[in-house]
Amino acid sequence: MALVELRGVCKRFCKGDETITPLDEVDLDIDAGEFVSLMGPSGTGKSTLLNLVSGIDQPDSGTITVAGTVVTQLSRGKLADWRAANLGYIFQTHHLIPVLTAYENIELPTLLLKLTSAQRQQRVELALEAVGLCDRANHYPRQLSGGQEQRVGIARAIVAHPKIVVADEPTGSLDAETSEQVQDLLQRLNKELDIAFLMVTHDRDVASIATRQLTLDRGKFIETR
Numbered sequence: 001m002a003l004v005e006l007r008g009v010c011k012r013f014c015k016g017d018e019t020i021t022p023l024d025e026v027d028l029d030i031d032a033g034e035f036v037s038l039m040g041p042s043g044t045g046k047s048t049l050l051n052l053v054s055g056i057d058q059p060d061s062g063t064i065t066v067a068g069t070v071v072t073q074l075s076r077g078k079l080a081d082w083r084a085a086n087l088g089y090i091f092q093t094h095h096l097i098p099v100l101t102a103y104e105n106i107e108l109p110t111l112l113l114k115l116t117s118a119q120r121q122q123r124v125e126l127a128l129e130a131v132g133l134c135d136r137a138n139h140y141p142r143q144l145s146g147g148q149e150q151r152v153g154i155a156r157a158i159v160a161h162p163k164i165v166v167a168d169e170p171t172g173s174l175d176a177e178t179s180e181q182v183q184d185l186l187q188r189l190n191k192e193l194d195i196a197f198l199m200v201t202h203d204r205d206v207a208s209i210a211t212r213q214l215t216l217d218r219g220k221f222i223e224t225r
Ligand SMILES: Nc1ncnc2c1ncn2[C@@H]1O[C@H](COP(=O)(O)OP(=O)(O)OP(=O)(O)O)[C@@H](O)[C@H]1O
Pocket: 013, 014, 015, 020, 022, 040, 041, 042, 043, 044, 045, 046, 047, 048, 049
């Protein structure tokens, strides 16, 4: 069984008289440790897909299974716990909390997990090490560069040791050099920690770091590599 399985997934939105169908009866398998990129014109439904895989939104029909759990059948309360333990989310802009240090921002998702304070500390320290920011643990977001802030966002996404991380344009607001550093970091985390990635990007070069490239076009996936 694949790590992520979409079967017959349909998602529609009504805008006035118009019905938009970003995902039209789609099937998709993502294996453990795979790195999948997703491209496609603006408004085709890429973020919608990430929201469905992470249980933030529900499909109109079809099932989504992640790591053996049928996400589409979980209640709201169970979804929050499931997400905290199984899935990381990287945003285009990091959404760090300005009054918390890098350490405290990374620690946040672990507060939903049943861990002792020593285990929690170990997880945060491992995540800080993985993104090369041990020396910035006590810095506030305003004291960090854009690239460092994004690395804190990435550490926060991996701190719970998820099997999959979904990333919505993770390099979209970074300059070319910082973008390359973040791409290298994502590839390293994929290989060394065996975390699967589903990454949305508008940039062909960024998409090419993935082991499988998909494009979303008129409600369907097209395999482009
Ligand atoms: N909650 C919602 N209510 C109504 N329409 C929505 C909602 N969420 C998304 N849509 C519509 O669904 C379509 C797909 O949106 P989505 O954000 O998934 O596209 P996208 O491919 O991620 O776009 P972009 O590349 O610009 O980020 C768009 O037409 C959008 O307006």
